[in-house]
Amino acid sequence: MEDKFKNSILRFINKFKKFIIKPSKTIPDPKLRRQSQILSLTSFTLMSFLILSTISSHIFNPYSFRLLDKNLLIILILFIIFILSKKNYIFWGSTILVWILFLLILYIGLDLPDMLTFLAVPVLISCIFQDIKRLSFTYLLFLLTLPLYSYIHPNLTLEDIFYGIFSFISIIVIITLIYKWNTNTLNNIRVKQFTKHENFVNSVIENVNEAIISIDSSFKIKSLNEAAKKIFNYNESELLDKHISKILLNKTKFQNIITNIKNKNNVSRLYGKDRYGRIINIEISPSKYTFENEIYFTLIIRDITFEKETSEKLLLTEQKFKELFDNMSNCVAIYEARDNGSDFIFKDFNKAAEKTEKIKREDIIGKSVLQIFPSIKKFGLFEVFQKVWETGKPKHFPLKMYKDKRIAGWRDNYVYKLSTGEIVAIYKDVTEEQQLKENLEKRTQELFQRVRELNCLYNITKLLQKTDLTINETIQKIADIIPKISVNNDQITARIIVNNQAYLSRNYSESENSISHTISSNDKIIGKLELSRLTKQDNKNSNLFSDNAINLTTTISEIIGNIVELKTASKELKLSESKYRKLSKELDERVRKRTKELKIANEELEAFTYSVSHDLRAPLRHIGGFSQIINTEYKDKLPNKAKTYFEKIINGITKMNKLIDGLLDLSRIGRKALTLTKLDLNEIVTQVVSEFEDEISEYEIKVIIHELPTLECDEILMTTVFRNLISNAIKYTSNTENAKIEIGPLKQNETGFYIKDNGAGFDMKYQNQLFGIFQRLHKAKDFEGIGIGLATVKRIIEKHNGSIKAVGKPGKGATFYIKFNL
Amino acid sequence: MENIEILLVEDDANDAELALLTLRRNNILNKIHLVTDGQEALDFLHCQGKYSNRTDENKPQLILLDLKLPKINGLEVLKNIRENDNTKNIPVAIFTSSELDKDMIDGYKLGANSYIQKPLDFTQFSEAVKQAGLYWSLVQK
Numbered sequence: 010m011e012d013k014f015k016n017s018i019l020r021f022i023n024k025f026k027k028f029i030i031k032p033s034k035t036i037p038d039p040k041l042r043r044q045s046q047i048l049s050l051t052s053f054t055l056m057s058f059l060i061l062s063t064i065s066s067h068i069f070n071p072y073s074f075r076l077l078d079k080n081l082l083i084i085l086i087l088f089i090i091f092i093l094s095k096k097n098y099i100f101w102g103s104t105i106l107v108w109i110l111f112l113l114i115l116y117i118g119l120d121l122p123d124m125l126t127f128l129a130v131p132v133l134i135s136c137i138f139q140d141i142k143r144l145s146f147t148y149l150l151f152l153l154t155l156p157l158y159s160y161i162h163p164n165l166t167l168e169d170i171f172y173g174i175f176s177f178i179s180i181i182v183i184i185t186l187i188y189k190w191n192t193n194t195l196n197n198i199r200v201k202q203f204t205k206h207e208n209f210v211n212s213v214i215e216n217v218n219e220a221i222i223s224i225d226s227s228f229k230i231k232s233l234n235e236a237a238k239k240i241f242n243y244n245e246s247e248l249l250d251k252h253i254s255k256i257l258l259n260k261t262k263f264q265n266i267i268t269n270i271k272n273k274n275n276v277s278r279l280y281g282k283d284r285y286g287r288i289i290n291i292e293i294s295p296s297k298y299t300f301e302n303e304i305y306f307t308l309i310i311r312d313i314t315f316e317k318e319t320s321e322k323l324l325l326t327e328q329k330f331k332e333l334f335d336n337m338s339n340c341v342a343i344y345e346a347r348d349n350g351s352d353f354i355f356k357d358f359n360k361a362a363e364k365t366e367k368i369k370r371e372d373i374i375g376k377s378v379l380q381i382f383p384s385i386k387k388f389g390l391f392e393v394f395q396k397v398w399e400t401g402k403p404k405h406f407p408l409k410m411y412k413d414k415r416i417a418g419w420r421d422n423y424v425y426k427l428s429t430g431e432i433v434a435i436y437k438d439v440t441e442e443q444q445l446k447e448n449l450e451k452r453t454q455e456l457f458q459r460v461r462e463l464n465c466l467y468n469i470t471k472l473l474q475k476t477d478l479t480i481n482e483t484i485q486k487i488a489d490i491i492p493k494i495s496v497n498n499d500q501i502t503a504r505i506i507v508n509n510q511a512y513l514s515r516n517y518s519e520s521e522n523s524i525s526h527t528i529s530s531n532d533k534i535i536g537k538l539e540l541s542r543l544t545k546q547d548n549k550n551s552n553l554f555s556d557n558a559i560n561l562t563t564t565i566s567e568i569i570g571n572i573v574e575l576k577t578a579s580k581e582l583k584l585s586e587s588k589y590r591k592l593s594k595e596l597d598e599r600v601r602k603r604t605k606e607l608k609i610a611n612e613e614l615e616a617f618t619y620s621v622s623h624d625l626r627a628p629l630r631h632i633g634g635f636s637q638i639i640n641t642e643y644k645d646k647l648p649n650k651a652k653t654y655f656e657k658i659i660n661g662i663t664k665m666n667k668l669i670d671g672l673l674d675l676s677r678i679g680r681k682a683l684t685l686t687k688l689d690l691n692e693i694v695t696q697v698v699s700e701f702e703d704e705i706s707e708y709e710i711k712v713i714i715h716e717l718p719t720l721e722c723d724e725i726l727m728t729t730v731f732r733n734l735i736s737n738a739i740k741y742t743s744n745t746e747n748a749k750i751e752i753g754p755l756k757q758n759e760t761g762f763y764i765k766d767n768g769a770g771f772d773m774k775y776q777n778q779l780f781g782i783f784q785r786l787h788k789a790k791d792f793e794g795i796g797i798g799l800a801t802v803k804r805i806i807e808k809h810n811g812s813i814k815a816v817g818k819p820g821k822g823a824t825f826y827i828k829f830n831l
Numbered sequence: 832m833e834n835i836e837i838l839l840v841e842d843d844a845n846d847a848e849l850a851l852l853t854l855r856r857n858n859i860l861n862k863i864h865l866v867t868d869g870q871e872a873l874d875f876l877h878c879q880g881k882y883s884n885r886t887d888e889n890k891p892q893l894i895l896l897d898l899k900l901p902k903i904n905g906l907e908v909l910k911n912i913r914e915n916d917n918t919k920n921i922p923v924a925i926f927t928s929s930e931l932d933k934d935m936i937d938g939y940k941l942g943a944n945s946y947i948q949k950p951l952d953f954t955q956f957s958e959a960v961k962q963a964g965l966y967w968s969l970v971q972k
Contacts, residue, residue, distance in 0.1 A: 627843060630950050
């Protein structure tokens, strides 16, 4: 009961206290709030004191009504101040107001004690706030008030002054005591509350996961909690008074955040860094407070690195899965079982599957697999789905052909059950590979066949080089080679018919399944090649011959044709060759014999010429020599007639000598090989003409020599030509008056020369006899000569691959044209 | 002058006589020795065989050499003369009726000094002697 009362009293006091102390909610600044509290408390206390003192003075002194009036006024003023203190008014404002009121009261006239009591208020206030400035100011005012007061009340006694001072002091003491009591009480309550609160706050601050850091306006760290140390891995001392950038990146962003701090629930993401430089993803919520005129910021920092990583990883995993799902080359279908595994509904379908099944994902999601793949039960996969769904064990459904009205292809399936209960079929469309495999096998078979065929062809071609084989042997060998192209169960046999003769391969037997090709040689059909196929197994396809086999038949037929052609030709060739060899041997022998004969003849001729020049001449020489001696030694003793006869003998011998010389010259030209040199014909002509100087001057012959060409010829023989021609010309012009001999070149386009005289000339009808040996057109008595000169000239010219022509007229001279064909 | 000797190698007696006659008639009074075949010529030159009594000092000053000789032919004799140190400096004039180029060329090749055609013509002979550098010692005028 007592407690209850006590409690109710306490509650009342508390409420009352609250009423008195609790500052207005409209005052935001905690410092102002506190001032307002004190002001209200003080004014209330003063007010109640005055009320009490007025009541007591009326009780003890019923006369002092004036005091009552004054007191009521002051009480009113205090009440106003109290009310004002509850409102959002600045302290200074209220203080000034008080002073204005004080001056008004002064004017009305107050007792000194009242006056001093009143004055005590600001002093008290100043004391409470420990504001020296304001205190000094208040005392200054007080000191100023005293003379003013003495001026207004000149009859002031010492008693009054003491009384005033006493009142002043007493009021001060009372107020101080009240205040102190009040403060103590308040403080106690406050300290209790505060301690409780602080403990709570501390425990919160120290135990939260968020770092709580307070910084001042220059961003220096002023306090921090445990979490902050943990997050940033620093000791408290390492961070205190350090700039916040020690633990925060994005300085600019942080400044922005601080500048825009007004917005509540302002959470920003930033990057921090710890002692080891690790980057930390942080979420920061700043707030601002003021303490002792300084602005501070509280930063609540959350380390979201892990959160961020986790969420990012999750996102990435999902993304990866999606990409994998859509980009994998294998087809993936995800099903959900329905009705206890009696149906499976499409839950997902990847792009590879879309492509393979030629169906869109959105068209099948939620539909039954039986609807989309109607043949799946027949295919056998449905059963596997059910089994996997029941047992949870994965199963491989090996390569099989799936076929329905819409789609067909080879599929290789793996079926799994996911932890979510869904069934996954991972499969592959191996239709193409299957086809490739089949094709490859087929191609390999074909290639082997080609190799066999080529080998067969090679062996046949090789037979061509065996020259020792006859046609029959060769064709038989070909017939034996052909069966080697046979494959496994097929036996291929051959029959070759050439020139009505058949060549069979070893195990030949007739078959309906055969192909043949004609064999031609020299564009004539001479037979045919027939390939038969004996198939042991009843394989329809193998009953046909492939294009290659047909080509092969054609090629072999051509080769056989060629072989026949070649062998026949070589046989004939051999025959004609032997004939030719015999003939050529005979010819060789004949040539050898003839050469030998010719050699002998030549030698004989040589010997003959030699003997003519030596032996034939010797007796002549002797006859001439001795006749000469007789004619000179015995000149005086011989009769004249004998002398004449001797002279005739000598003449005869001279002539005979010339004749022999001429003949020898002629024969020598035939046997002698030409020694060709480049010769200036002018030089030769000049030299030969000089040999006949005597005759030319004797017969007064005019010799004209034109510029002659340079020729490649035998010097000795060409000199002989000119000597003969010039001596002829001299001889036949010797009886002519104004004799003239002209030597010159042929016309421009011909190489050669002419020699022209105006002598005896000749009749053109004897033209052919002119160059014959021993032929003479003139009588010996007219012109001496032996009839060999022109024959010699002609022979020399012809030996030089040239020709000679003579044009003449009796009595009008002759011209010899000598032309060389270069 | 007397030891100047001419060796005439000539198998044909008529030719030899005609040559001698011509030389004598032209006042060539030197001793002229006649041999009638190649072997005899070589014997004479090398003082061997029937000429073994001869001495080298009396070797001929000029040889008139016919090419067509019995036993050893003229070209071989010429070759021997030129190969032998004792005789290689003796002037040789080929004395032949042959005008065949081959004979002439062969003769010159083997070292013949000149060429005299039969029957011996004194003008030609003088020329040959002159060429051999013996003119003044042979022709006495």
